Amino acid sequence: MSLPVIPEELALALTDAALDIAQSGGASVAHVRIATHDNRMVSVRDGNVENVGAESTTGFSVRVVANGAWGFAATHELTLDGASHAARRALAMARVSAAVSTDTVSLADEPHYGTASWTMPVLIDPMSVSDDEVVELLMSWNRKVSASSAVHHVDAHAAMGRDTTFFADLSGNRLSQRRFRTSAQLTGIHIGEGGFDDMRTCAPPAGRGFEYLQGHGWDWDSELTRLPDYLDEKVKAPTVTAGAWDLVIDPTNLWLTIHESIGHATELDRALGYEANYAGTSFATLDKLGTFKYGSPIMNVTGDRVTEHGLSTVAWDDEGVAAQQWNLITDGILTGYQVDRNIASHVGLDRSNGCAFADSALHVPIQRMPNVSLQPGKDDHSTQDLISGVDRGIYIVGDKSWSIDMQRFNFQFTGQRFFEIKNGEIVGQVKDVVYQSKTPDFWGSMVAIGGPSTYLLGGALNCGKGQPGQVAPVSHGCPSAVFRNVNVLNGRQEASA
Amino acid sequence: MSNVTMNDAVDIALELLGKDGGVAVGEVNAVRNLRWANSSLTTNGDTIDNTLSLAAFVPVDDGIASGIVSGQVRTREDIADLVAAARLSALSAGASQDAMDLVAGSQHADFASPATQPSEDGLSSIAEQLAEVFKDNSAQYFGYAEYSHDTTYAGTSAGTRLRFEQPTARFELCAKSHDRTRSAWSGQSAQSLRDVIVAPHSLRVQTGIAHQSNRIDVEPGQHTVTLSPSAFADLMIYMLWTASAREAHEGRSVFSNPLGGTRIGERLTSRMLTVATDPQLAGLETSDAVVNLGASSMSSSFDTGLPIGRSAILSDGVLSALASSRHAAAEANLPFTPLADNIEVRDANGQGSLEDLAARMGNGLLVTCLWYIREVDPQSLLLTGLTRDGVYVVKNGEIAGSANNFRFNESPVGLLNRITDAGASTDCLPREWADYFSRSRVCPVTVDSFNLSTRSDAI
Numbered sequence: 001m002s003l004p005v006i007p008e009e010l011a012l013a014l015t016d017a018a019l020d021i022a023q024s025g026g027a028s029v030a031h032v033r034i035a036t037h038d039n040r041m042v043s044v045r046d047g048n049v050e051n052v053g054a055e056s057t058t059g060f061s062v063r064v065v066a067n068g069a070w071g072f073a074a075t076h077e078l079t080l081d082g083a084s085h086a087a088r089r090a091l092a093m094a095r096v097s098a099a100v101s102t103d104t105v106s107l108a109d110e111p112h113y114g115t116a117s118w119t120m121p122v123l124i125d126p127m128s129v130s131d132d133e134v135v136e137l138l139m140s141w142n143r144k145v146s147a148s149s150a151v152h153h154v155d156a157h158a159a160m161g162r163d164t165t166f167f168a169d170l171s172g173n174r175l176s177q178r179r180f181r182t183s184a185q186l187t188g189i190h191i192g193e194g195g196f197d198d199m200r201t202c203a204p205p206a207g208r209g210f211e212y213l214q215g216h217g218w219d220w221d222s223e224l225t226r227l228p229d230y231l232d233e234k235v236k237a238p239t240v241t242a243g244a245w246d247l248v249i250d251p252t253n254l255w256l257t258i259h260e261s262i263g264h265a266t267e268l269d270r271a272l273g274y275e276a277n278y279a280g281t282s283f284a285t286l287d288k289l290g291t292f293k294y295g296s297p298i299m300n301v302t303g304d305r306v307t308e309h310g311l312s313t314v315a316w317d318d319e320g321v322a323a324q325q326w327n328l329i330t331d332g333i334l335t336g337y338q339v340d341r342n343i344a345s346h347v348g349l350d351r352s353n354g355c356a357f358a359d360s361a362l363h364v365p366i367q368r369m370p371n372v373s374l375q376p377g378k379d380d381h382s383t384q385d386l387i388s389g390v391d392r393g394i395y396i397v398g399d400k401s402w403s404i405d406m407q408r409f410n411f412q413f414t415g416q417r418f419f420e421i422k423n424g425e426i427v428g429q430v431k432d433v434v435y436q437s438k439t440p441d442f443w444g445s446m447v448a449i450g451g452p453s454t455y456l457l458g459g460a461l462n463c464g465k466g467q468p469g470q471v472a473p474v475s476h477g478c479p480s481a482v483f484r485n486v487n488v489l490n491g492r493q494e495a496s497a
Numbered sequence: 498m499s500n501v502t503m504n505d506a507v508d509i510a511l512e513l514l515g516k517d518g519g520v521a522v523g524e525v526n527a528v529r530n531l532r533w534a535n536s537s538l539t540t541n542g543d544t545i546d547n548t549l550s551l552a553a554f555v556p557v558d559d560g561i562a563s564g565i566v567s568g569q570v571r572t573r574e575d576i577a578d579l580v581a582a583a584r585l586s587a588l589s590a591g592a593s594q595d596a597m598d599l600v601a602g603s604q605h606a607d608f609a610s611p612a613t614q615p616s617e618d619g620l621s622s623i624a625e626q627l628a629e630v631f632k633d634n635s636a637q638y639f640g641y642a643e644y645s646h647d648t649t650y651a652g653t654s655a656g657t658r659l660r661f662e663q664p665t666a667r668f669e670l671c672a673k674s675h676d677r678t679r680s681a682w683s684g685q686s687a688q689s690l691r692d693v694i695v696a697p698h699s700l701r702v703q704t705g706i707a708h709q710s711n712r713i714d715v716e717p718g719q720h721t722v723t724l725s726p727s728a729f730a731d732l733m734i735y736m737l738w739t740a741s742a743r744e745a746h747e748g749r750s751v752f753s754n755p756l757g758g759t760r761i762g763e764r765l766t767s768r769m770l771t772v773a774t775d776p777q778l779a780g781l782e783t784s785d786a787v788v789n790l791g792a793s794s795m796s797s798s799f800d801t802g803l804p805i806g807r808s809a810i811l812s813d814g815v816l817s818a819l820a821s822s823r824h825a826a827a828e829a830n831l832p833f834t835p836l837a838d839n840i841e842v843r844d845a846n847g848q849g850s851l852e853d854l855a856a857r858m859g860n861g862l863l864v865t866c867l868w869y870i871r872e873v874d875p876q877s878l879l880l881t882g883l884t885r886d887g888v889y890v891v892k893n894g895e896i897a898g899s900a901n902n903f904r905f906n907e908s909p910v911g912l913l914n915r916i917t918d919a920g921a922s923t924d925c926l927p928r929e930w931a932d933y934f935s936r937s938r939v940c941p942v943t944v945d946s947f948n949l950s951t952r953s954d955a956i
Contacts, residue, residue: 045594050792052590053565054582057548074544076569089543096531096541096621100628103537131564131589153747191748195755195876274534277639277671277682280868280955362544403871403904405883407955410904412881414873434873436904436951467532467641468542469932487951494906494950495877 006034006058006078014083015168018062021087023170027064027071027094029107030087033318034060034078034166035361038127042134043157047142052131059361062090065105067098072364108344108352110321112171118315120179122209126160129210134158137213138184141224145188148228150235156186158213159205159461161473165318165361173320181205181311181473182212183461184220188227190235197431199231200416202252202398204458205473207309217309230417230429237429239492240418244485246393247435248386253415254374255458255476256399261439262294262301263372263476264465265408266328267355268337268347274367279465280406283439284334286347292334295443300375301329303338305354310371311459311473312357318365321354328372332443340367359470366466373457373477380451383480389448390482393421394433399458401434412436414491434489442483450479500572504609504660506549507652509573513580518599518654519563520552520801522788525612529620530643536631538624547612549576552790552798553583554654560592563798565790595797595824602657602786602802612648613662619690620644623668626695630670633699636706639671644690651788657802661784663838667926667935668693671886672702673956674709679899680956681705682866682886684727684926686935688780705865705887711898713890719946721861721917723854723891726925728867730939732880732909733772733842734930735870739878740810742819743794746829751878751910752819759819759829766814766913769845774837775807780924781936783838795836797822805835813845814913839936844919851941854920856894858943863889863896866928867905878908883953885928902956903949918943 015032022030040054060083061074071094073086142154160182167175183205189198203218212218249257264282269275271282284292304325305314316322319341328336339349340356357368387395398416405411418433419426437445459475501509503523510521525547532540550567564586570576623642630638644666651659666687673680681702687693724732745752745759752760776785787803789796800823809817818834826833855863870882881904888900920941927937 048594049590050594051565052586053567053791054586055548055550055567057546057567057569059544059546061544069538070540072540072542074542074546076546093541093543096624097538100533100538100624100631102631103535103539131586135589135591153749189749193755196749196753197876272535273637273639273673274539276534276673276680277532277641277669281677283955362546364540364542366540401871401873401881403869403881403883405902405904405953405955406868406885409955410883410951410953412873412904412906412951432874434906438954468528468530468643489906489950491874491879492877494948495874495879495908495911 018083018087022064025091027066029065031063032168036164038162041159044138061361062087064090066094068104069094069098069101074362106345107341115174117176122180124210126210127162144224150228150232151188152191153189158184175316188231205461207311233429237431239432240430242490245488246390247483247486248395250397251456251478252398253396254478258476260404263369268339269367278467283407294329294334295332296446297332298449299332303328303370305370307371310475312371317354317356319356321352368472369474371475376452376455376479377449386482388424390421395419409438432491434491436487445484448482454479504650507650509576518554520653520798522550523650525648528645532641534639536638550790551583553587555587561596562587562590563593595792597799599653599655601655604658605660608658608660615646618644630699636672640669642668664688666690670698679706679709680886686926709899713898715900717949717951722947723858723863723943725865726939730927730937731867731929736909740819741794742821742829742831743825764815768916769813771843772811773809773841776837781839787835795820805837808834842939843922844940847919847940849920854941855891870929878910881906902953904951906948906950915945916942
């Protein structure tokens with residue numbers, strides 16, 4: 001182990017103690033995870049620092065399969081007693097579960113990797129930067145935006161994280177890895193006679209270091225310069241006419257629609273009912289694999305844990321499965337799912353595609369989303385090319401509100417800004433745009449797709465799933481794309497309906 | 498924590514923070530849970546954790562700065578490292594806008610008592626009761642049971658020493674027909690899983706599944722609906738979360754007066770409806786003092802130790818208060834209004850059960866659960882979301898069958914004035930927000946012209 005989760009000698013001693021107890025207690029499978037999560041956050045409001053904070057937590061967990069059932073226990077006690085107690089409690093939980101389980105746990109095979117480590121490549125470890133530097137950066141952004149008379153309030157924050165994890169099992173794996181994430185958002189608020197409105201930056205969170213906030217991978221300066229004008233135009237814009245519109249959706253908005261309507265829908269644990277009480281199920285049931293028309297023939301979607309700067313990118317998942325890339329939707333047809341080792345075995349797959357993840361050592365790994373991305377078209381059409389092909393439409397930029405039903409059919413999204421298109425030209429902003437559709441209808445209406453030059457890796461830090469609730473970071477790459485005759489609602493009118 | 502107890506850790510941290518002062522909060526948390534799907538137990542967990550969090554106050558040129566850190570501590574040296582990090586963060590932050598003098602709050606006599614380690618949490622009993630439920634082959638069962646026990650030690654350099662225990666249990670049961678065309682849910686919040694009896698929940702979901710055997714297609718549109726306590730709680734909780742005095746005062750909230758100031762004093766509904774939080778609410782008790790680290794429009798580290806009383810945001814239909822820290826309250830020229838971690842929604846004229854209310858509705862839709870609630874427009878507080886696990890068609894006061902699901906677009910503030918009837922308040926588990934907010938006592942309501950905007954084919 002080459003990464004400093006806790007002192008190596010201690011980590012290995014705790015691991016050996018827990019694995020010995022688990023095995024001698026009848027476990028056929030035993031996984032130990034030790035994880036340290038470092039997070040920091042700075043927020044400013046109207047030119048004043050509101051919060052500067054940091055947290056660091058370390059936990060030790062044991063997961064076993066005994067009598068065919070899972071058992072999981074975890075502790076903050078990084079001692080031999082703590083580790084041993086956790087192993088015994090995991091065995092006890094498996095005994096409780098086995099008595100009422102008809103679903104015998106069995107894990108798909110995976111090669112062993114021995115002792116190995118991996119670190120996400122970044123230029124600047126976000127934990128190494130001083131608070132002063134982060135504060136000054138956000139304050140400079142605040143000053144830049146608040147200089148405009150259109151902006152009456154400014155909220156901004158930056159959040160950075162570093163996860164250092166160690167995984168060990170009975171097969172001899174001793175895998176350590178470290179990954180990073182960095183994000184920031186700034187919102188300008190206008191208050192006028194007609195009420196208030198806002199405009200937020202569109203920069204996605206990224207699997208990068210602090211260099212991301214300095215301009216590596218995102219042009220903050222340009223975005224912050226233009227934001228007040230965008231807000232001013234939005235405030236003065238006419239309200240949208242509800243009805244069917246062609247939509248050109250920018251990657252800064254489309255990533256979230258992909259997340260909700262494809263990412264979650266192709267989680268096989270959902271399709272099999274494991275999330276039925278909480279996050280829901282999926283319309284994309286296993287019987288549809290290989291035949292279901294998910295969208296138009298230009299639709300190709302992959303899952304992966306290997307994308308550079310991806311928030312789901314790792315070397316191994318939390319069951320020791322090596323990172324992979326695979327197809328989820330091919331030429332518009334459902335061709336794959338996200339699985340962990342138990343689900344893979346359950347449906348007869350030879351191998352998991354590495355989607356087991358827990359957001360801390362205190363939570364059990366469940367099947368979580370990898371980077372799920374819509375592939376760009378072969379021809380390098382620009383976003384402007386796509387707009388040029390639309391007679392009457394709306395170009396949507398930036399994500400905002402989102403909601404989707406428990407089988408991932410009916411969704412509704414808004415955005416940061418909406419540009420009306422007439423005869424292939426943008427003529428100005430409209431506001432109060434809400435687009436709503438049903439997943440197969442929406443993706444079936446995708447008639448054109450941008451090329452590699454429009455491709456952007458978006459994503460979120462707050463993907464929720466599971467009971468107890470867990471939060472995962474995830475990235476989604478996509479190009480701009482055109483959708484025909486999508487139902488657009490007027491948000492103001494919906495409120496007064 | 499191996500070498501120091503959490504109450505000692507709080508004392509040591511405050512000693513190390515010295516004359517500049519600060520706040521220290523230690524939390525010891527034990528959680529046990531069971532999950533099930535397809536009538537079989539699946540995952541589970543048994544975890545223990547503790548954390549020490551600090552707000553270090555440091556004098557700077559133009560006031561008092563505050564820095565927040567959180568971590569696990571085992572030794573005095575660990576605590577010293579945490580204190581040093583918090584002081585460093587404070588210096589970077591500069592003067593806090595919300596800085597105010599700490600108050601000398603209570604000193605609980607049991608502050609030095611060790612954290613409670615619950616010995617019997619009822620989880621095994623839940624598993625045994627579920628085994629009986631799973632014998633029913635007419636449906637498949639899904640759900641979750643959790644018991645958590647938090648012991649919080651909070652201290653300030655002004656002498657406050659508080660110790661709270663917060664036991665929380667929740668139970669959820671969902672039944673689906675084998676062909677997955679019907680689905681029903683029942684949930685309960687409690688202080689212990691030993692208070693949960695599974696049989697009434699299984700009967701409730703089995704009855705729901707039976708009602709759904711007669712499917713009646715209903716078109717989207719504006720419908721008269723009766724919202725269950727769980728569904729109405731989810732809407733009222735979101736309203737509570739956005740009832741910030743500061744945002745309203747600044748003109749950035751549904752509670753802002755277009756002419757300036759806030760809408761406090763405005764009647765939002767003709768019903769005698771009250772929305773309140775109350776730490777002494779019998780059976781739903783929660784901390785009666787502010788324990789907070791960090792600054793937001795509704796809270797401040799500097800308020801830690803101040804008492805929380807009953808706070809009514811809506812009193813007999815009139816907007817009567819907005820949540821605030823002391824600093825935000827002073828800026829808005831409003832009374833300081835901290836919120837407790839529960840909600841009571843009561844209609845002074847509310848009578849009868851959910852079933853009674855649906856019967857009085859005569860014709861309309863009975864909505865059992867809402868899901869995936871998100872804000873669409875903060876100006877009107879327009880929310881969207883879905884109905885879930887049972888929309889029942891009521892004809893002539895009787896359940897005639899079940900409808901398809903819907904996406905709604907509604908404002909919890911806007912709908913208040915369309916409430917035409919209400920039942921008696923009962924304890925309920927808010928389906929959407931139960932992860933964060935489970936202590937709820939809410940009445941069912943009947944609402945006219947509820948905007949069921951589009952159809953959802955989800956089950």
